[in-house]
Amino acid sequence: MSKNVSDFFFAKNTVDEITTEETVQLNNYLQVTEAFSRVSYMSVYIIDYQNKNFEYVSDNPLFLCGYTADEVKEMGYNFYFKCVKKEDLELLLKINQLGFDFYEKIPASERKLYTISYDFHLLNKGRPVLINHKLTPLFLTESGKIWKAMCIVSLSTHTSSGNITIFKQGTNQFWSYDTRENCWRNESKVKLSERELDVLRYYAQGYTISEIADKIFVSSDTVKFYRRKLFEKMQVSNISEALSYVTSNKLL
Structure with a gap:
């Protein structure tokens, strides 16, 4: 079964038009993102769900797989088809669907509070590197669809792909996806003395x-x-x- 960029986008979060009021959200946010990337030296990129591309890609080499930030930005979602381990590409598509299904059940006013985290392999010069990928909404449309999202990439602490979890800011709760039972399980964070x-x-x-x-x-x-x-x-x-x-x- 062939795969293409459109497989990452679903009707429930297809952004067609942006109103003037929604555009106001964008004031100076790219400069803030660039500053965050500089001071943290984290691998950051921004997805635009209206244009179905990457709006910003930082210079951190972990995510770039030997390309420049501009080259990855130009590739957009095609980057995944070039640089994600074949076995994990199906996983990414599944996670994408799971994430939007989950977000659809959350009140629109709370959606910015949630972050989804998961692991997959990037191919850096042909060598698979297991990375952790966190995605959180930056801007929503008036109807609550995710317009733009920030993604942060770091080395995974696990040994295999998957490990799908969703966290809600300001709470002790998180949801982990059980791949055997195909369901979300609500859990609580570890409590430390x-x-x-x-x-x-x-x-x-x-x-x-x-x-x-x-x-x-x-x-x-x-x-x-x-x-x-x-x-x-x-x-x-x-x-x-x-x-x-x-x-x-x-x-x-």
Whole structure:
């Protein structure tokens, strides 16, 4: 079955015309996006659902797969067909459908509060790299359709594609997609104690176990105990994965 750019767009979020009132939303937002990309050095791009293209692409090399930002911007959605691992292209199309189906059930006034996150492989010089992709609405039409969305790309902390989750800003709730049962499951974020957060903060600053023990006035064995409990709570296997998890889930 052949695939093309139109497969990423659905009638429920096809943006035909933009009113003058809706256009007012755009004042200076590209300059703000560029500034955010510069200070964070994050891989950022913006999707325009009316024109079905990429309106902005940052210079961070992670997403570019050897191309320049201008080349990726020019390719738009064709970039996915060139640079996404073949097995993951079907996954992307499915996630796109799932995301819009989910957003359609949310009150229009709340849609900007939601972010969808998932993992897939990009091919960088023929080598697959598993990345995490987060997408959140920037601007909506008056009817609540997503007009423009910001996407942020980072290295994934997982080992396989998928891992589809949706988060709502300001809440402890998230939804994960069960690919076996083909349904969304409402869950709650991991809750960490203040002492566990202290351990993570010091790890993030580069302190060793003994140095952390001195900082929080406990033994090294106690720090190891906290670390082990953190790994169990977050279902990760090392401190790098733990730090990535708490950052991605806005726990630290």
